[in-house]
Amino acid sequence: MSPVLITHSLSKRYGAFAALEDCNLQVAAGEVFGLLGPNGSGKTTLLRLVLGYLRPSKGSAAVEGIDCYRRSTEVHRRITYLPAETRLFPEMRGRDVLRFFAEARRQDSMTARSLALAERLDLDVSRRVSQLSTGMKQKLALCGVFAADTPLVILDEPTANLDPTIRGEVLAITREARDAGRTVIFSSHVLSEVEQTCDRVALLRCGQVACEQTLGELRRQHRIRAILTGPMRPPADDLSRQVKIERDADNRLTIETPGELSPLLGWLATLPLAEVQIEPFGLQAIYDRYHPPAN
Numbered sequence: 001m002s003p004v005l006i007t008h009s010l011s012k013r014y015g016a017f018a019a020l021e022d023c024n025l026q027v028a029a030g031e032v033f034g035l036l037g038p039n040g041s042g043k044t045t046l047l048r049l050v051l052g053y054l055r056p057s058k059g060s061a062a063v064e065g066i067d068c069y070r071r072s073t074e075v076h077r078r079i080t081y082l083p084a085e086t087r088l089f090p091e092m093r094g095r096d097v098l099r100f101f102a103e104a105r106r107q108d109s110m111t112a113r114s115l116a117l118a119e120r121l122d123l124d125v126s127r128r129v130s131q132l133s134t135g136m137k138q139k140l141a142l143c144g145v146f147a148a149d150t151p152l153v154i155l156d157e158p159t160a161n162l163d164p165t166i167r168g169e170v171l172a173i174t175r176e177a178r179d180a181g182r183t184v185i186f187s188s189h190v191l192s193e194v195e196q197t198c199d200r201v202a203l204l205r206c207g208q209v210a211c212e213q214t215l216g217e218l219r220r221q222h223r224i225r226a227i228l229t230g231p232m233r234p235p236a237d238d239l240s241r242q243v244k245i246e247r248d249a250d251n252r253l254t255i256e257t258p259g260e261l262s263p264l265l266g267w268l269a270t271l272p273l274a275e276v277q278i279e280p281f282g283l284q285a286i287y288d289r290y291h292p293p294a295n
Contacts (some may be wrong), residue, residue: 002029002064002065002154003026003028003029003050004027004028004029004063004064004151004183005025005026005027005050005061005062005071005152005183005185006025006026006027006061006062006185007023007024007025007026007050007060007061007062008022008024008060008061009022009023009024009047009058009059009060010022010025010046010049010058010059010060010061011023011053011056011057011059012045012049012054012057013057013058015196016244016248018206018207019042019045019207020042020045020046020049020207020208021042021207022058022059022207022208022252023044023046023059025202025208025209025210025212027183027185028183029151029183030132030178030179030180030181030182030186031178031181031183031200031201032174032175032184032186032197032198033106033183033184033185033186033198033199033200033202034176034187034188034194034197034198034200034201034202035047035185035186035187035201035202035204036187036188036189036191036194036202036203036204036287037203037205037291038125038145038189038291039202041204041205041207042204042207042208043156043187043204044084044156045207047081047154047156047185047187049061049068049069050063050068050079050154050185051072051075051076051079051081051154052068052069052072052075052076053072054062054069055069055247056069059188061233062150063075063078063151063276064078064151064189066078073098074095075262076149077150077153078152079154080144080145080146080148080150080152080153080154081145081152081153081154081156082141082148082153082154082155082156082158083156084156084157084160084187086137086138086139087143088129088137088140089129090128090129090130091128091129091130092128092129092130093125093126093127093128094116094124094125094126094127094128094129094132094140095126096118096119096122097129097140097144098099098114098115098118098140098143098144098147098248099111099124100145100255101114101147101148102114102147105148105255106203107147107148107149109149110148112149112226113146113147113241114143114144114146114147114210115143117142117143117146117147117173118140118143119170120137120165120173121139121142122139122166123136123139123140123143124136125140129240130226133161134161135161135162135163135166136189138158138161138265139166141161141195142158142170142173145146146173150182151181151182151183152182152183152184152185153177153183153184153185154184154185154186154187155174155181155184155185155186155187155190156187157187157188157189158170158174158186159171159188159193160186160251164225171193171196171197172288173230174186174197175246177197178199181278181286182248186198190198190278191282191283191284191287194281195215195218195268195283196211198215199214199216199240200212200213200214200215201213201215201283203286203290205236205290205291208244211286211289211290212291214287215283218281218282218283219284220258220259221256221257221258221259221281222256222257222261222278222279222280222281223255223257223278223279223280223282223285224253224254224255224256224257224276224277224278224279225252225253225254225275225276225277225279226252226253226255226257226269226271226274226275226276226277227250227251227252227253227273227274228247228251228252228253228271228272228273228277229273229274230272231272232247232253232271233267233271235264235267236267239263239264239267240265241287242257242258242259243255243256243257243258243264244256253273256281260265261278
């Protein structure tokens with residue numbers, strides 16, 4: 001199946017400053033694709049280029065083969081977008097906002113779907129937007145986004161201002177959209193939510209794609225921490241090529257394995273170890289590799 005979104009050498013420069021540089025991505029149909037990176041890493045610029053709001057300095061982006069900038073109107077018919085900061089009509093009631101979205105899309109069944117989502121998210125759509133809290137406005141926007149029948153959904157910080165229960169429901173709705181064959185781009189700073197929801201992620205750094213990672217592969221990786229209480233017998237050559245071993249001056253070991261633990265366990269059993277901890281590698285470790293935490 002052809003990718004829903006393809007970017008080729010996609011770049012946006014402002015004078016000497018590169019907000020995005022040579023971005024090459026392919027996002028498949030029916031996957032949740034995560035975008036990670038701190039503020040200023042290029043995520044928002046990438047999304048605005050895909051939406052056709054910005055003209056590329058170089059390269060291109062296409063949704064279902066349609067150029068995002070040159071044919072932006074056609075692309076917009078194929079995308080629903082939740083911005084990081086939503087702006088809704090303050091004097092309209094929630095149900096009227098959802099009806100407006102459906103009429104703008106010319107999708108007759110969209111209103112019913114959005115009202116069903118509002119009930120699922122425990123949202124009172126009889127109230128005016130000006131009477132809603134920030135979290136309720138987020139729910140209202142999410143109902144409109146997920147109810148639209150489009151192949152591509154772009155979510156920028158979709159769980160911001162939501163309580164934990166509703167956050168979990170939004171993540172479940174995101175996975176359901178994927179299972180229905182839709183493609184979701186999920187931009188978030190909350191790594192735990194990305195791990196729960198996404199199939200693949202791209203990590204941006206200084207306007208460039210620093211890393212792409214499949215979450216299924218990441219879940220098979222582990223990190224082992226232990227204290228060495230005696231001499232360490234090195235692993236066999238084939239095993240040493242697969243694992244990363246670090247040992248500090250206090251004989252604390254950190255071992256990272258890219259796959260199954262079973263080939264490693266026999267060697268570990270021969271070592272004099274104390275305080276052994278085995279944990280999944282996790283997305284945080286990948287993120288910290290490119291964006292180390294401040295001391």
